[in-house]
Amino acid sequence: xxxxxxxxxxxxxxxxxxxxxxxxxxxxxxxxxxxxxGVRVEVRGGTVLVTGTVPSAQCREDVLSMVREELTGLEVHxxxxxxxxxxxxxxxxxx
Numbered sequence: 001x002x003x004x005x006x007x008x009x010x011x012x013x014x015x016x017x018x019x020x021x022x023x024x025x026x027x028x029x030x031x032x033x034x035x036x037x038g039v040r041v042e043v044r045g046g047t048v049l050v051t052g053t054v055p056s057a058q059c060r061e062d063v064l065s066m067v068r069e070e071l072t073g074l075e076v077h078x079x080x081x082x083x084x085x086x087x088x089x090x091x092x093x094x095x
Contacts, residue, residue, distance in 0.1 A: 018043045018074055025070040029063070039063055039080070050078040057082050 022041050029039060039052035050067055054060045060080045067076060 048076045053081045053083050
């Protein structure tokens with residue numbers, strides 16, 4: 001699990017609240033190519049937790065890039081797992 005403190009954020013108090021910013025991130029994730037992913041973003045106290053499984057390392061980086069953009073200034077913990085969808089490179093041996 002990784003942790004990020006992304007710097008400082010500006011804006012109005014309502015627009016800079018963690019809940020508002022997480023809701024905006026949910027909207028961005030849902031409206032783009034990443035909409036079908038099982039990525040969850042939750043506010044827990046003063047920390048944001050991002051969890052889920054994505055199909056590729058590039059997809060993981062895309063999600064984390066969006067998280068960094070939207071949640072600058074908040075403490076963020078993430079646990080994004082990349083699922084392996086490639087075919088095996090050798091035959092399975094059964095005993």
